[in-house]
Amino acid sequence: MKQDKRVIVAGFTAVAVGAAAALLTADRAARAADHLDPPSRTDPAVDTTPDKAADIADVFAWYDANFVNIAMTFAGPSAASLPATYDRDVLYTINISNDETSFTPEYQIRMRFGQDGSAWGVQFTGVPGTTGPIEGPVDTDLKQGNVTVRAGLFDDPFFFDLQGFKTTKSTGQLSFSNTRNFFDGQNDTAMVMEIPRSALASGNNPIRIWGTTARFGGQI
Amino acid sequence: MRRTLPLMASSLALLLLAGCGGSDGSSTPAPPAPPPVANEDPPAPAGANFDILPCLQQEVLPGRNVGNLVVPDTLTIDFSLPSSFPNGRRLEDPVVDLTLAVLFLDLKKEPVTRFSALPLNPPGNDLPFRSSFPFLAAAQGDHPVSGAGKNFNFRTDAPSAYVRVDRMGMPAVATVLISKAMKSAYNDSDPIDDDKLKYFNDISHDLTALTNALSDDLAALKLNMCAVKK
Numbered sequence: 001m002k003q004d005k006r007v008i009v010a011g012f013t014a015v016a017v018g019a020a021a022a023l024l025t026a027d028r029a030a031r032a033a034d035h036l037d038p039p040s041r042t043d044p045a046v047d048t049t050p051d052k053a054a055d056i057a058d059v060f061a062w063y064d065a066n067f068v069n070i071a072m073t074f075a076g077p078s079a080a081s082l083p084a085t086y087d088r089d090v091l092y093t094i095n096i097s098n099d100e101t102s103f104t105p106e107y108q109i110r111m112r113f114g115q116d117g118s119a120w121g122v123q124f125t126g127v128p129g130t131t132g133p134i135e136g137p138v139d140t141d142l143k144q145g146n147v148t149v150r151a152g153l154f155d156d157p158f159f160f161d162l163q164g165f166k167t168t169k170s171t172g173q174l175s176f177s178n179t180r181n182f183f184d185g186q187n188d189t190a191m192v193m194e195i196p197r198s199a200l201a202s203g204n205n206p207i208r209i210w211g212t213t214a215r216f217g218g219q220i
Numbered sequence: 221m222r223r224t225l226p227l228m229a230s231s232l233a234l235l236l237l238a239g240c241g242g243s244d245g246s247s248t249p250a251p252p253a254p255p256p257v258a259n260e261d262p263p264a265p266a267g268a269n270f271d272i273l274p275c276l277q278q279e280v281l282p283g284r285n286v287g288n289l290v291v292p293d294t295l296t297i298d299f300s301l302p303s304s305f306p307n308g309r310r311l312e313d314p315v316v317d318l319t320l321a322v323l324f325l326d327l328k329k330e331p332v333t334r335f336s337a338l339p340l341n342p343p344g345n346d347l348p349f350r351s352s353f354p355f356l357a358a359a360q361g362d363h364p365v366s367g368a369g370k371n372f373n374f375r376t377d378a379p380s381a382y383v384r385v386d387r388m389g390m391p392a393v394a395t396v397l398i399s400k401a402m403k404s405a406y407n408d409s410d411p412i413d414d415d416k417l418k419y420f421n422d423i424s425h426d427l428t429a430l431t432n433a434l435s436d437d438l439a440a441l442k443l444n445m446c447a448v449k450k
Binding site: 033034037038039040041042051054055056058059060061062063064068069071072073079080081082083084086088089090091093097102103104108110112113114115116117118119120121122123135136137138139141148150152153154155157158159160161164165168169170171172173174176178179180181183184185186187190192194197201204206207208209210211212213214215216217218219 | 349363
């Protein structure tokens with residue numbers, strides 16, 4: 001079925017696919033990886049009191065020879081002129097399962113923000129490989145043993161044609177463009193952790209990772 | 221077409237239970253799942269009616285098929301495999317193009333990199349990632365920063381004093397495969413609920429609707445689809 005606002009044909013380079021075209025359509029901004037989802041709680045287009053601070057944008061997890069690295073971005077994408085979003089009433093949790101019952105977490109890493117006057121700090125608890133909370137100012141690498149953590153404002157790491165995704169889903173026509181990245185020039189607030197593999201791995205079991213946010217006293 | 225979905229979803233549920241339960245003693249026969257939720261399905265070409273079961277059966281990583289990647293909704297790292305999506309997720313991984321490939325293409329005939337090699341979406345971030353901690357690129361622009369401090373007033377309330385707002389594991393599952401009507405419930409749930417296939421009818425309905433809608437575009441591009449005509 002055709003849409004009304006078809007404006008250009010672009011997108012596919014024909015090298016791999018042969019003759020190919022993707023239709024692009026002007027569209028309003030909307031959610032992507034997890035930005036502004038669930039809409040009824042976090043999307044200002046749907047919710048008059050969106051919970052920006054608790055809105056997860058993306059979760060990343062990868063490993064190298066010595067460490068497992070985990071990042072969770074939230075409160076974005078945000079214009080480059082805006083400050084980070086710190087909220088004392090939001091609890092951020094990275095859940096990790098490393099046993100054979102792979103859907104219940106063996107580790108729950110909690111992160112909270114707090115204030116000292118106008119200055120913001122961050123507290124991580126439950127990080128594998130640590131013996132107690134890691135606390136300190138935001139935008140600062142904080143270490144305990146071989147664990148390093150940080151929370152603060154970063155470039156939004158996601159790259160994606162959000163406009164094309166929305167158009168594809170609403171029209172049923174492939175509408176992506178590889179020259180259109182909605183997240184260019186925007187920021188997220190984020191937490192990042194570098195954790196020794198030895199503190200997380202359990203034999204040959206895969207590890208499963210997911211993030212959650214929750215608000216003190218109930219949703220706004 | 222809508223009336224046939226519960227039967228189809230039941231078959232898929234059995235498939236996924238078989239796939240998910242091998243390493244997890246918690247898998248039990250799924251309770252009766254709610255019917256698919258009416259969603260704003262993308263418009264499909266006349267007569268499009270595809271079976272997505274072969275898509276969910278496709279093996280993407282050793283021992284893990286597409287269905288296992290979607291349900292439960294977590295990132296999974298197997299240390300015996302290379303560290304890149306869908307074995308975990310690196311910052312630089314083109315997750316959208318890879319996800320589109322595993323959901324719609326026959327991976328016996330098409331490389332999983334079919335879309336990311338084009339690429340369909342932007343191939344990378346606008347700023348380079350850092351090679352060492354904190355990995356993410358520095359924030360852009362001229363923005364206010366927090367001052368110095370050390371006696372921070374962190375809350376000490378138990379997690380039970382907080383109410384869930386959001387959850388995320390794999391990219392695109394909650395946003396693409398869960399209907400608007402089910403999003404809040406989905407975000408209030410946990411992977412253990414996914415494992416019980418609580419949202420499976422919704423996921424299968426949305427994936428079927430997307431497959432039907434995109435089938436003409438994929439055919440026009442001469443791409444081999446994993447879904448088969450009924």
